[in-house]
Amino acid sequence: MIKAGIIGATGYAGGELVRILANHRDVKVVWYGSHSYIDQRYSDVYRNMFRVVEDVCRDDNLAELAKEADVIFTATPQGFLAGLLTEDLLSKTKIVDLSADYRIKDVEVYEKWYGIQHKSPQFISEAVYGLCEVNRDKITAKTRLVANPGCYTTCSILTAYPLVREGLIDVDTLIIDAKSGTSGAGRGAKTANLFCEVNENIKAYGVASHRHTPEIEEQLGYAGNCQVTVNFTPHLVPMNRGILVTEYASLRKKADGSLPAYEEIRAVYDKYYGNEKFIRVLEKGVCPETKWVEGSNYVDIGFVIDQRTGRIILMGALDNLVKGAAGQAVQNMNLMFGLRESEGLEMPPCFP
Amino acid sequence: MIKAGIIGATGYAGGELVRILANHRDVKVVWYGSHSYIDQRYSDVYRNMFRVVEDVCRDDNLAELAKEADVIFTATPQGFLAGLLTEDLLSKTKIVDLSADYRIKDVEVYEKWYGIQHKSPQFISEAVYGLCEVNRDKITAKTRLVANPGCYTTCSILTAYPLVREGLIDVDTLIIDAKSGTSGAGRGAKTANLFCEVNENIKAYGVASHRHTPEIEEQLGYAGNCQVTVNFTPHLVPMNRGILVTEYASLRKKADGSLPAYEEIRAVYDKYYGNEKFIRVLEKGVCPETKWVEGSNYVDIGFVIDQRTGRIILMGALDNLVKGAAGQAVQNMNLMFGLRESEGLEMPPCFP
């Protein structure tokens, strides 16, 4: 039985980790860390877990936790883990970090976009970017530190990855218009996230400045072996869960000047994702909907080629708390411990 | 492996059966019956099941299905099963009926409230009313036909049952004000259930005439060994899932003229539900919320004693598609096949 600790267990992503791990046959959660609710019963904070989780919340003492846990999930604010991580900790326990601290390899880029100093850049190179379907080979029993990708990022990258990798689109034209449910904004008590402010409303935010942008650019840059600069525009949608990305890019023309056919694009997706359990490339003409993946670890992908404009429109959907956070974190943990990759993640999406 | 068939698999309750059975280790679904989508792939109707269910929808040929299936779930309109059920069918397969056809023992009451003639009243007495926590002893390997309780009914009865059984409330004063998510209205294309008509709106409907009323009255009558006549008022709430009932009744005074104390009422709940996995009696001062049971088979119950009025206010919450329909149907199936009662039903509630 793997002993797991969660720091930030009372945030929405932390809560989803608790839900998923409650049904994971190989894991026992030994530490529900919560800065705000120390000594309160976990099920008094999240009453869905009444009679499921009996423990009380503990503090966020990583050093202590490292002695007890085989793996620690940090669902914490940016800078938290970077401020505390040491070689000693990593010698005792594995860490899956759901924050952005070790996602970006260029520390200057991190510091610029996040506006904070990175306190432990020495671990950045060791950290594996835990986008399982792309980096599976690097996530092994030897891996000590996984940087779990962001929710927008996972969806944005996976949707475009095969086309960027194969050079089918002009990456300079890539535009990502993303829509997210409100759980992505976290459980902090802010006026802007009140029911009456979000309900019956949609807005863009962080236009040309959202922090997930450099993460997308870096990873797609690796895929395409080139510099990638994108427009990424997130929107807040009045729903609890779900991310939908709509991506636009000009298709590279073939030698004869024509656009690739649907089947050619499809074949590329199948090449990369044909055997992926958690990526479903939808059939021709079907557009992803966030509802069809809710509560599951799936990413659904569809695309349409527009002969009029020469562009391809890519669409991807996932549950921001599952594949966009806790589910992918567990998927990474499974890989790190040599378990079946889908263990604990086989719940079908819930509809309606 | 138990072979299960579902008639009405493309309604919301049928879809939930598919979701739950997909993760049930002892069951294989062999027949996805759908009147409206014959020969279409099931996952083209419910795309959440893409790559999970590969089968196409079949017709609703019960006779044919009975040869293939060990158990049939009928998630069908009132009168459907009653019009087709025969001794021959029951000799070949077990049936869990999610419609109202065999719930009400008095056929005249059924015909009056439902406005249709009952075509096979000879099976009514055999049918077990599948409220597991109340009738568990009667649901055994010998049971051929279970009448799965309604969603409003399950919530209304379980919330009041211990108090009625023990004679703690004056049943003549019992009033049930119920609130339901919109999936309870089914997937039929009706103007009244369009997003724009339901969203940002709440209304009562079926006031003093809803069909679940006699079912509640009959079952609480058995519990209290008396005639029960209640006011039951359902309301439509702009959410997908969930039922909340708020029940009002005058407490019977004790010999000394005082009202029972909180602890006395609590003890009665614990007597009946203390060992029930799927009924959670909440702690003092905690009111149930539908969100805390969403996606799970739980019923959450809370109560407040009002010294000013001498009444007790009972509150119960469940997911109408799980404990109010498909989950309880599977719970009944588990009992009928001697499986662990909670098999396939252990998913914790999903929040947010």
Add this chain to the structure above:
Amino acid sequence: MIKAGIIGATGYAGGELVRILANHRDVKVVWYGSHSYIDQRYSDVYRNMFRVVEDVCRDDNLAELAKEADVIFTATPQGFLAGLLTEDLLSKTKIVDLSADYRIKDVEVYEKWYGIQHKSPQFISEAVYGLCEVNRDKITAKTRLVANPGCYTTCSILTAYPLVREGLIDVDTLIIDAKSGTSGAGRGAKTANLFCEVNENIKAYGVASHRHTPEIEEQLGYAGNCQVTVNFTPHLVPMNRGILVTEYASLRKKADGSLPAYEEIRAVYDKYYGNEKFIRVLEKGVCPETKWVEGSNYVDIGFVIDQRTGRIILMGALDNLVKGAAGQAVQNMNLMFGLRESEGLEMPPCFP
């Protein structure tokens, strides 16, 4: 032109006052008071008012405001106005108080339910309870202080008032089950009111202890000339606006032992409300829906007689921010200044 000041202009009720008064031909708002946003432009707080309101927010200096305004609306927390009101203020300006400070005539009841000491009980007797349809005669040019009724209260009282007044129901059996949109909870940044906590959820709260209870009891007591003690249970519904009350009471039997007929009850409603512009008694068989009154000053009322239980089920719906707060406040102001009672309040409900 009447000069109006608003204290608490950046709360939801205050914002609705601004919206309504913007279209009132006889009123000019001269003071947008806001404790939290002093010196910020009003339209930076409520961007719907961009280019409609150019003013900046000012403090809540009542003494200063009284010099400038002919009428002050206080949409403030309980105790605010009571702590500041003086004879001097009332000699200079009229006040419509949207808080509870002067609604309850018995100061002990106020102090018990609100848990605060009343700082100016000497004005309670002067304050007119501004339920216009009931107390219209008392709201005149001489009125200096109106206690504007609460949202739940307005809906609960108006729905039952004619029947209580005429002695048609047994008031001891009266139970009020109320459902409210989330704007009633205010704009304070609380976790419980975040989108993800309210959406897809319904719950009761303040069971047997909500502060609107004594206000309902007092006013219905005046109507029936008797002591009234009710159960009042509010519920939080995932919608922005709207209150629906469902009320249950036993009908008094007639001399011959029978229940009153529909027409007899209807006649009583028509007697009191037949000429009321803002109260719409719906036709037989029609249940009120909050959506049908949204954005307007209407109260919609319907009822059903249940022959089986001898009870009548009353239903009332209003927009909590309009007839439940700002609209009624303007209605009161119109009466106090001798204007047409419906001036500025004639916007039809907005659907969908």
Add this chain to the structure above:
Amino acid sequence: MIKAGIIGATGYAGGELVRILANHRDVKVVWYGSHSYIDQRYSDVYRNMFRVVEDVCRDDNLAELAKEADVIFTATPQGFLAGLLTEDLLSKTKIVDLSADYRIKDVEVYEKWYGIQHKSPQFISEAVYGLCEVNRDKITAKTRLVANPGCYTTCSILTAYPLVREGLIDVDTLIIDAKSGTSGAGRGAKTANLFCEVNENIKAYGVASHRHTPEIEEQLGYAGNCQVTVNFTPHLVPMNRGILVTEYASLRKKADGSLPAYEEIRAVYDKYYGNEKFIRVLEKGVCPETKWVEGSNYVDIGFVIDQRTGRIILMGALDNLVKGAAGQAVQNMNLMFGLRESEGLEMPPCFP
């Protein structure tokens, strides 16, 4: 008093016309045409209008109506008006057509995108495209036929118009990602628009094939005096009202190779919209939100220049039933009858 008739008065756009005209001081509605509800009271279909509108619904007999009405609004399916319009009709009454029948000047484009034959192309050239802020000069007392723009179209065009007109962006790079509330899908009873299917969900639809595309392209082509081909992708959002467009385009560099500054772009918007009552160009850094325009005739516009990509991101928001349909129709009517352009349209947005 202008006598107005509405054909299609029981659709959502028709209902909004009724709401707006109810408060228009110069108009009396003399005909509530409804194919589906003939002879039923209008207020039985839309109960918000109970006691506001007393009329019954009539048929869609344009010839008869033309005798009674000074102006007819047709809120009808594509092809309806084109199939009935005659010189005789236009000699008797003015028509504001809310359908697409006369919006597109090239009849082949219309027939290709709408898949129907145009039955009266002879009136296309006469019809004025009723985008008031752009074509105000052409909408006069002599105008007999106005083609009222679509909801997506109004928002998409007005957001980009000044920049296209002034040649500030490369129109070949223009991409429009649009998000709409569900009332845009109409009141037809379709499974896809049921509450449970739309709620907690977002999806793209009509990708690269939506019928508003050629309308946008034609009008922006006039503005830029060039051929315009865009990607337009609509999305369905779980809210009743509102459209938000997010548009992406490469800015044309200035002679010195630099991008225009914020102030330069702003000045262009101000040049075209500075005096427009219903177009609010928001302040720097403010992104439009649909909630801030709900119920009003405003279009809110904001923009961000991205130095990294050389693109400008434009955002526009409006209420699809008001400025996107009924409000603009009334604005056109006001112009056609020489009334104040904003008459009946001065309601501020409703929040929350």
